[in-house]
Amino acid sequence: xxxxxxxxxxxxxxxxxxxxxxxxxxxxxxxxxxxxxxxxxxxxxxxxxxxxxxxxxxxxxxxxxxxxxxxxxxxxxxxxxxxxxxxxxxxxxxxxxxxxxxxxxxxxxxxxxxxxxxxxxxxxxx
Numbered sequence: 547x548x549x550x551x552x553x554x555x556x557x558x559x560x561x562x563x564x565x566x567x568x569x570x571x572x573x574x575x576x577x578x579x580x581x582x583x584x585x586x587x588x589x590x591x592x593x594x595x596x597x598x599x600x601x602x603x604x605x606x607x608x609x610x611x612x613x614x615x616x617x618x619x620x621x622x623x624x625x626x627x628x629x630x631x632x633x634x635x636x637x638x639x640x641x642x643x644x645x646x647x648x649x650x651x652x653x654x655x656x657x658x659x660x661x662x663x664x665x666x667x668x669x670x671x672x
Contacts, residue, residue: 551576553588601635604628609646614658620647623656648672 547557549572560571568580596603608627612618623640624631641647645659648671655671656662665671 549574549576550578601629601633601639605636605639605643609643609656612646612656612658614661616657617661618656620654620656 547570548555549557552572552574554572554574556573557570560569560577562568563579569577570579571577590598597607604627605623608623611626618626620640621631624636627636629636640656641654643656646662647654647656648662648666649655650671655665657665662671
């Protein structure tokens with residue numbers, strides 16, 4: 547849903563009308579309801595562009611969502627990014643995030659940095 551007044555997509559549901567139509571409110575304060583004509587969004591923000599095309603940004607955003615205590619393999623991280631394996635720059639970018647992984651032999655395991663640090667301290671990862 548796009549705001550008719552400011553063209554933002556930062557819109558959230560805001561109850562219903564008496565007739566049952568969904569009401570919305572934009573971060574700019576504009577209120578509108580389901581069925582009202584709204585502008586189609588034209589263009590994209592820098593963040594939207596980066597979310598689609600910037601491998602470093604996509605990987606970092608994915609790694610920042612890792613929960614402590616959950617361990618992932620490298621293939622899992624690739625899947626979580628939404629990029630296909632072999633995507634240009636994906637593997638080196640993942641491997642550059644040293645605080646998010648440790649190794650056992652040649653296998654890389656990823657998690658929240660606190661979990662990785664704990665496992666390294668316990669000598670379970672190197």
